[in-house]
Amino acid sequence: MASKWFVAKRILLLVPVLTGVATLVFAILHISPGDPARVMAGQRATAEQIELIRQETGLNDPIWIQYGRFLADTAQLSFGDSYVLKPNQPVASILKNSIPITIELAVYGQLMGITLGLPLGVLSAIKQDSITDHITRIGALTGISVPIFWSGPVVIILFSVMLGIFPTNGRIAQGFFLSDTWLFFGNELPVTGLITIDTLLLGRYDAFASAVRHLFLPASVIGIYSMALISRMMRSSMLEVIRQDYIRTARAKGQGEKITMLKHGLKNAFIPVITVIGIQFGTLLGGAVLTETVFGIQGMGMILVEAIEVGDYPVVQGAVLVFALLFTLVNLGVDITYSYLDPRIQQ
Amino acid sequence: MERAARPGSASELWAWIRDRLRLVGSAALVGGVLAALGVVGSLLLTQYGLAVVSTQLFSLAALCFGFGLLGWSGSVLAGTGVEHAQRYLDTDTDWTEDDSRRAMARIGGFGFGGMLGVICVASLLGV
Amino acid sequence: MSTRTQNTRRQGGIRGLFARIRASQFLSELASNRLAIVGLVIITTMAGLAIYARVFIGGVPPLTEGQYQAIIHSNLGGNSDLAKASPSLQYPFGLDGQARSIFPRVMYGAWLALKWGTITVGASTVLGVGLGVVAAYYGDITDNVIMRAMDVLLAFPSLLLALALVTIFGTGLENAVLALVLVYTPRFARVVRGAALKVMEDEYIDATVALGARDFRVLVRHVVPNCLAPVTVQSTLNFGLAIIDLAALSFLGFGAEAGTPSWGMMLSNGVEHGLHSAWWWAFFPGLFLALTVLGFNLLGDGMRDALDPRMRDAVD
Numbered sequence: 001m002a003s004k005w006f007v008a009k010r011i012l013l014l015v016p017v018l019t020g021v022a023t024l025v026f027a028i029l030h031i032s033p034g035d036p037a038r039v040m041a042g043q044r045a046t047a048e049q050i051e052l053i054r055q056e057t058g059l060n061d062p063i064w065i066q067y068g069r070f071l072a073d074t075a076q077l078s079f080g081d082s083y084v085l086k087p088n089q090p091v092a093s094i095l096k097n098s099i100p101i102t103i104e105l106a107v108y109g110q111l112m113g114i115t116l117g118l119p120l121g122v123l124s125a126i127k128q129d130s131i132t133d134h135i136t137r138i139g140a141l142t143g144i145s146v147p148i149f150w151s152g153p154v155v156i157i158l159f160s161v162m163l164g165i166f167p168t169n170g171r172i173a174q175g176f177f178l179s180d181t182w183l184f185f186g187n188e189l190p191v192t193g194l195i196t197i198d199t200l201l202l203g204r205y206d207a208f209a210s211a212v213r214h215l216f217l218p219a220s221v222i223g224i225y226s227m228a229l230i231s232r233m234m235r236s237s238m239l240e241v242i243r244q245d246y247i248r249t250a251r252a253k254g255q256g257e258k259i260t261m262l263k264h265g266l267k268n269a270f271i272p273v274i275t276v277i278g279i280q281f282g283t284l285l286g287g288a289v290l291t292e293t294v295f296g297i298q299g300m301g302m303i304l305v306e307a308i309e310v311g312d313y314p315v316v317q318g319a320v321l322v323f324a325l326l327f328t329l330v331n332l333g334v335d336i337t338y339s340y341l342d343p344r345i346q347q
Numbered sequence: 348m349e350r351a352a353r354p355g356s357a358s359e360l361w362a363w364i365r366d367r368l369r370l371v372g373s374a375a376l377v378g379g380v381l382a383a384l385g386v387v388g389s390l391l392l393t394q395y396g397l398a399v400v401s402t403q404l405f406s407l408a409a410l411c412f413g414f415g416l417l418g419w420s421g422s423v424l425a426g427t428g429v430e431h432a433q434r435y436l437d438t439d440t441d442w443t444e445d446d447s448r449r450a451m452a453r454i455g456g457f458g459f460g461g462m463l464g465v466i467c468v469a470s471l472l473g474v
Numbered sequence: 475m476s477t478r479t480q481n482t483r484r485q486g487g488i489r490g491l492f493a494r495i496r497a498s499q500f501l502s503e504l505a506s507n508r509l510a511i512v513g514l515v516i517i518t519t520m521a522g523l524a525i526y527a528r529v530f531i532g533g534v535p536p537l538t539e540g541q542y543q544a545i546i547h548s549n550l551g552g553n554s555d556l557a558k559a560s561p562s563l564q565y566p567f568g569l570d571g572q573a574r575s576i577f578p579r580v581m582y583g584a585w586l587a588l589k590w591g592t593i594t595v596g597a598s599t600v601l602g603v604g605l606g607v608v609a610a611y612y613g614d615i616t617d618n619v620i621m622r623a624m625d626v627l628l629a630f631p632s633l634l635l636a637l638a639l640v641t642i643f644g645t646g647l648e649n650a651v652l653a654l655v656l657v658y659t660p661r662f663a664r665v666v667r668g669a670a671l672k673v674m675e676d677e678y679i680d681a682t683v684a685l686g687a688r689d690f691r692v693l694v695r696h697v698v699p700n701c702l703a704p705v706t707v708q709s710t711l712n713f714g715l716a717i718i719d720l721a722a723l724s725f726l727g728f729g730a731e732a733g734t735p736s737w738g739m740m741l742s743n744g745v746e747h748g749l750h751s752a753w754w755w756a757f758f759p760g761l762f763l764a765l766t767v768l769g770f771n772l773l774g775d776g777m778r779d780a781l782d783p784r785m786r787d788a789v790d
Contacts, residue, residue: 020417
């Protein structure tokens with residue numbers, strides 16, 4: 001077991017991954033036609049004002065100097081100040097509050113997808129070509145055909161507007177204050193920034209209930225989509241395992257069919273699926289962009305979209321880097337889990 | 348596999364390094380020459396000044412470099428995941444981490460060479 | 475001698491392809507798949523609506539607001555009291571905020587979706603086939619560099635990659651299409667490369683080369699036609715994805731212009747302004763969008779099963 005080296009190597013690899021992403025972002029923003037100085041100065045600025053900004057921000061320096069400075073700044077996690085969205089506010093502080101929002105959304109969505117998708121996939125595979133199988137497959141196909149920006153509005157219309165069971169948008173009902181200050185919940189969270197965890201840590205069960213009710217619809221929309229993907233994957237992986245010889249042998253030895261499936265099949269079928277779940281996390285982040293827009297949640301996705309729209313480059317850079325970091329960390333976690341499930345991988 | 352390839356003695360270490368240097372270096376050389384020609388060419392053929400030309404070409408080269416770097420480290424990091432994903436994506440694939448790392452080293456080296464090429468030529472011509 | 479028998483058994487070119495499709499069980503397999511038939515029916519219906527809308531409702535897209543007023547509201551007499559009217563017999567999908575009937579707009583959206591979907595998928599197919607065939611034919615470094623670069627592109631989530639590309643190209647429908655073409659090309663390149671490699675294992679390609687045929691001729695006449703089947707499956711599956719992603723980019727404000735009767739724009743408008751007051755604004759465009767995509771996914775799944783029964787249980 002070379003477990004420590006395995007983990008250390010993967011953590012070290014974060015450096016080139018993030019340098020690569022940072023370089024890509026830098027290149028993309030400098031190839032693109034927009035002039036950051038003009039964006040910063042605003043529509044009515046004169047040529048002199050723009051020139052002044054170019055000099056102040058170093059946009060007149062040779063490009064490689066700018067690149068070097070950009071890498072050095074990024075390494076210290078300083079992404080500069082926002083141009084447009086919240087002028088002169090550091091990007092890090094803008095992103096700080098929105099990162100946990102997106103993480104929370106993605107994690108609960110993915111959890112829903114996994115807890116529903118895995119059993120459905122297994123069921124579908126065990127009862128291949130039965131009614132259950134057909135319904136699951138058609139359901140999964142429908143799930144990946146329905147875009148999040150339609151299923152989102154539909155559940156809002158149904159459950160919020162018509163039935164009034166869940167709130168339409170936001171993270172928590174107005175009027176919940178942190179116990180010893182006048183700060184609203186949702187604007188500043190004291191511990192982790194994850195609202196479902198912080199409310200519990202503070203013992204505010206009423207606020208917790210409200211937060212869960214707010215989170216339910218958006219997380220479900222992501223969850224349904226991810227469930228569809230996972231159940232399809234799990235079904236095919238499970239079928240592949242069932243057809244392998246050792247399952248037949250085990251069955252021939254006279255063990256009960258269901259026990260055989262569970263004992264031998266599940267673990268082996270799950271191994272490839274878990275790695276794909278890690279890669280699918282990227283799709284989920286893409287889904288978070290749309291979900292946040294539909295539900296009016298001020299997460300990373302919404303900030304990224306707004307920043308691209310107005311050409312706020314530092315915010316775009318910061319948001320993309322954080323997305324990349326999240327994606328890499330999730331895959332790192334998956335990789336480590338995977339290496340425990342299948343020790344051959346560490347050779 | 349990768350650990351088995353790890354060097355034991357000094358001569359092996361040198362061979363190990365030389366192999367990789369040759370791979371990245373040849374690509375970097377091509378990139379550098381192309382970038383230098385690109386700078387001179389666009390200065391002669393278009394009406395853009397050195398600042399614009401060097402910015403655009405440097406960014407293009409950086410795009411290759413970043414792409415290669417990300418691809419290289421990504422292949423190592425998510426190699427197993429990708430191999431599984433490929434299997435479930437379509438019928439015939441022979442994706443291997445090793446091939447991917449080599450290809451990415453080429454692309455990245457090409458981009459890095461290009462960045463250096465732009466720096467050299469643009470500094471010589473005076474920015 | 476053996477060359478001649480090879481050639482009669484496996485013709486190159488389009489004629490050979492048709493012969494092989496007829497000989498294989500592809501069509502009968504496909505016809506026996508009920509879900510694929512359902513998909514085909516959905517797609518045909520949408521295409522019918524699209525053509526109807528294009529011929530009887532729209533002029534040359536994008537329609538100016540004036541043309542809309544003239545064509546779509548002729549029966550309203552400019553009565554703005556009717557704005558936001560809910561679905562009724564006269565206006566099956568209700569009216570929008572400018573008292574425009576949503577039904578013809580949704581039908582026209584089918585035309586836009588299928589048109590731009592075709593352009594996106596068509597362009598990425600051509601690019602992907604080119605790259606894939608070249609990679610397979612020349613092999614070695616060319617192959618490795620092209621395909622591994624494609625793999626990295628594939629690893630990016632499609633919507634996020636499209637967003638990054640839109641940042642480079644700028645917003646607008648044409649740029650969104652261009653971005654998506656680049657996003658989808660790797661999928662085609664990979665499928666084509668796999669198929670092309672298999673074709674080239676056949677002796678008759680070697681024979682053709684030995685007989686002195688030029689590279690390009692061999693590629694176009696013999697390799698490409700033999701890859702068309704998997705490419706068609708991939709195109710069908712990607713068609714649905716292209717429609718969703720284009721609508722998503724429009725929804726986020728990076729695609730079609732405001733006021734365009736595309737499904738994405740109508741959804742965006744419905745979510746922004748009508749979520750609480752007029753559910754039909756977002757509901758119907760999205761319903762048609764989802765149905766169309768489902769149609770393509772059902773058909774694509776069925777085609778893949780028919781093409782390669784071993785793959786029946788695999789997943790895209």
